Amino acid sequence: MTAPRRRPSRARRAALQLTLLLGGLLALEALLAVYGVRPLADTEDPFVGFSNALPLFVERASPDGPLMVTAPGKISLFNEQSFLKDKPAGTVRIVTIGGSTTYGHPYDDRLSYSAWMREMLAAAQPGTRFEVINCGGISYASYRDANLVEQLCAYEPDAFIIYSGPNEFLEDRTYPGLAGGALSTLGSWLARTRTFTLARRAVDGLRDAPDMRAQLPAEVQTRLGHVAGLELYSRDDALRTRILEHYRANLARMVRLAHAAGARIVLVAPASELRDCAPFKSQPGEDVPPAARAEVDGLLDAARSALAAGHAAEALSPAARAAALDPRRALARYVLGESLFATGRHAEARAALEAARDEDVCPLRPLTVMRDLVREVAADEGAGYLDFVAAVDDECERRFGHRVPGHEQFLDHVHLDLDGYELLARRLLDALAEQGVVTPAPGWEAALPALEARVRARLDAPMQGIALRNLAKTLDWAGKSEEAARLARQALDLLGTDAESSFALGSFALQEQRWDEAAAHFRDAVQADPQFAAAWLDLAHAEQRAGHPAEALEALDRTLLMQPDQGQALSLRALLRDEAGRGDEAVADARRSAELLPNDPLVANNLGLVLAHAGRLDEAAAAFAAAVRLDPGHVKSRLNLARLRLRQGRHGEAAEQLRAVLALQPDDAEARALLAAAEAP
Numbered sequence: 001m002t003a004p005r006r007r008p009s010r011a012r013r014a015a016l017q018l019t020l021l022l023g024g025l026l027a028l029e030a031l032l033a034v035y036g037v038r039p040l041a042d043t044e045d046p047f048v049g050f051s052n053a054l055p056l057f058v059e060r061a062s063p064d065g066p067l068m069v070t071a072p073g074k075i076s077l078f079n080e081q082s083f084l085k086d087k088p089a090g091t092v093r094i095v096t097i098g099g100s101t102t103y104g105h106p107y108d109d110r111l112s113y114s115a116w117m118r119e120m121l122a123a124a125q126p127g128t129r130f131e132v133i134n135c136g137g138i139s140y141a142s143y144r145d146a147n148l149v150e151q152l153c154a155y156e157p158d159a160f161i162i163y164s165g166p167n168e169f170l171e172d173r174t175y176p177g178l179a180g181g182a183l184s185t186l187g188s189w190l191a192r193t194r195t196f197t198l199a200r201r202a203v204d205g206l207r208d209a210p211d212m213r214a215q216l217p218a219e220v221q222t223r224l225g226h227v228a229g230l231e232l233y234s235r236d237d238a239l240r241t242r243i244l245e246h247y248r249a250n251l252a253r254m255v256r257l258a259h260a261a262g263a264r265i266v267l268v269a270p271a272s273e274l275r276d277c278a279p280f281k282s283q284p285g286e287d288v289p290p291a292a293r294a295e296v297d298g299l300l301d302a303a304r305s306a307l308a309a310g311h312a313a314e315a316l317s318p319a320a321r322a323a324a325l326d327p328r329r330a331l332a333r334y335v336l337g338e339s340l341f342a343t344g345r346h347a348e349a350r351a352a353l354e355a356a357r358d359e360d361v362c363p364l365r366p367l368t369v370m371r372d373l374v375r376e377v378a379a380d381e382g383a384g385y386l387d388f389v390a391a392v393d394d395e396c397e398r399r400f401g402h403r404v405p406g407h408e409q410f411l412d413h414v415h416l417d418l419d420g421y422e423l424l425a426r427r428l429l430d431a432l433a434e435q436g437v438v439t440p441a442p443g444w445e446a447a448l449p450a451l452e453a454r455v456r457a458r459l460d461a462p463m464q465g466i467a468l469r470n471l472a473k474t475l476d477w478a479g480k481s482e483e484a485a486r487l488a489r490q491a492l493d494l495l496g497t498d499a500e501s502s503f504a505l506g507s508f509a510l511q512e513q514r515w516d517e518a519a520a521h522f523r524d525a526v527q528a529d530p531q532f533a534a535a536w537l538d539l540a541h542a543e544q545r546a547g548h549p550a551e552a553l554e555a556l557d558r559t560l561l562m563q564p565d566q567g568q569a570l571s572l573r574a575l576l577r578d579e580a581g582r583g584d585e586a587v588a589d590a591r592r593s594a595e596l597l598p599n600d601p602l603v604a605n606n607l608g609l610v611l612a613h614a615g616r617l618d619e620a621a622a623a624f625a626a627a628v629r630l631d632p633g634h635v636k637s638r639l640n641l642a643r644l645r646l647r648q649g650r651h652g653e654a655a656e657q658l659r660a661v662l663a664l665q666p667d668d669a670e671a672r673a674l675l676a677a678a679e680a681p
Contacts, residue, residue: 521537
């Protein structure tokens with residue numbers, strides 16, 4: 001008698017079915033690869049899309065054939081470049097991609113690392129025609145860089161160089177429809193498969209599918225370009241994680257695009273200044289109680305005063321205590337790092353300064369983790385890799401005996417001096433040699449002295465003045481007005497008159513509350529450039545503070561003639577019109593500014609002031625309350641609301657606001673006096 005056949009267990013049946021399914025999917029993947037279906041991750045950014053994206057290069061006729069030239073609409077952000085659409089035989093075409101460092105800021109292409117490479121390649125491999133096309137875009141981040149790589153793949157590149165990273169946090173980005181954690185990982189993995197790509201195309205073809213990605217404008221619009229500037233930045237660890245994931249995906253996509261076009265690619269880990277660069281924005285840690293925050297403020301004041309007086313040893317103890325109390329406050333880490341460096345403890349200083357850079361709420365320098373991400377992508381995707389962080393550190397140690405780079409190597413937070421651009425070009429030549437793109441002749445370095453003299457001779461006085469002006473503009477844009485003013489003065493010495501340099505000087509004087517001096521600088525700026533709307537607006541602020549309302553109103557009218565929907569200008573004009581007795585016009589301006597800037601507490605507060613003066617007390621109270629909701633720490637709005645409630649006889653509500661003011665500012669004498677009045681029987 002034969003034994004009955006045993007049915008496979010449920011687990012075994014499930015395993016068999018899963019094996020068959022996976023086998024089928026793998027077979028389908030192989031078949032789709034044969035038919036040339038490329039994964040979605042190679043052809044499309046899964047995180048963001050762009051509206052009305054325009055090509056970087058447009059075609060023009062030339063005696064030698066179709067010529068590709070930089071599109072006129074891109075000249076404000078890119079160097080003017082040109083190359084033949086059909087690559088001449090025997091030419092090695094190298095494309096450099098990245099942000100302002102690739103551009104050559106604060107100079108231009110003539111002194112960029114691309115320019116150094118052109119000279120070095122000609123000397124290293126004579127007889128071969130090299131083209132180096134500089135596609136560095138001011139403020140361009142990796143997601144925009146990837147689009148450039150996709151465009152340039154059509155023009156027979158032999159190699160790409162990618163120097164990307166410092167601009168990842170410049171533009172305001174959200175990630176609709178994308179969750180974090182496992183779901184994000186699953187989506188990234190699916191986008192690498194041809195099966196998912198085919199299914200997505202089929203679904204999109206059956207219906208008018210909306211693009212669920214975040215939509216960015218065709219050209220860069222940085223958060224620092226807004227009037228609010230640094231105020232738009234706040235700590236958001238979840239968003240930072242998503243941005244870093246996006247950065248990694250963009251690097252990988254660029255490598256795959258290059259390889260699909262038959263080109264080699266070198267990814268560069270971008271370097272930055274550590275010393276001499278205070279964080280752009282520092283915030284207390286969320287879990288640090290108010291009393292500890294106040295203690296940290298006092299400790300930092302003491303440490304910075306000691307440093308400024310040249311007593312670094314005295315700064316160490318309060319700086320270390322501040323960093324221990326609030327390790328997430330970037331300024332505490334920075335002051336500790338500078339104190340450690342000044343006392344010769346270089347390794348500890350580097351660690352503290354790297355932490356300061358990584359805790360910067362406005363991270364305009366590449367984060368430490370980005371170096372690891374570049375290295376990982378290069379290893380995973382088979383790309384060339386240049387650790388430029390190590391190259392800068394090595395050069396710093398060779399020249400200065402430590403590995404904490406500062407102003408000796410960087411002109412500002414990320415932009416290199418001429419020596420730095422030359423160093424980058426030298427290391428890139430080595431990286432291209434490792435990739436087989438160039439074969440340097442033995443002893444070619446003997447040509448370097450003449451080569452260096454040739455490149456450096458391009459830096460004349462006007463170009464140096466423009467470079468200093470560009471640096472001043474960058475630093476002023478990033479909120480570092482004092483450093484910007486120092487460079488702007490040097491620029492004006494070389495250029496004579498210059499709108500941007502005068503504007504930077506005005507910004508610093510405004511910050512220092514030197515109103516008449518600020519107004520004089522802004523007048524110089526608008527005289528040099530009558531269409532400089534931002535200078536007209538700041539001239540209005542300076543004139544108003546200096547007690548010249550008529551001149552301020554005139555400057556605001558000029559601003560609004562150029563930018564009718566400039567919300568800040570409308571808000572200030574509302575106050576000035578109100579003071580001039582033009583109440584109805586003031587209310588109209590204030591209401592319009594609140595519509596344009598609904599999330600600005602100062603604008604809401606100004607609306608409240610104008611309405612209160614017009615006798616519309618309930619509407620004014622609503623405006624002040626809105627300002628407090630937008631910013632619970634906005635003391636002016638709380639005081640204004642308290643005064644209004646006292647005026648209305650609503651003492652309990654007034655007292656509530658005044659207690660909140662005193663919790664924020666315990667020594668506020670006016671708030672104490674008003675509170676006593678509110679609590680009086």
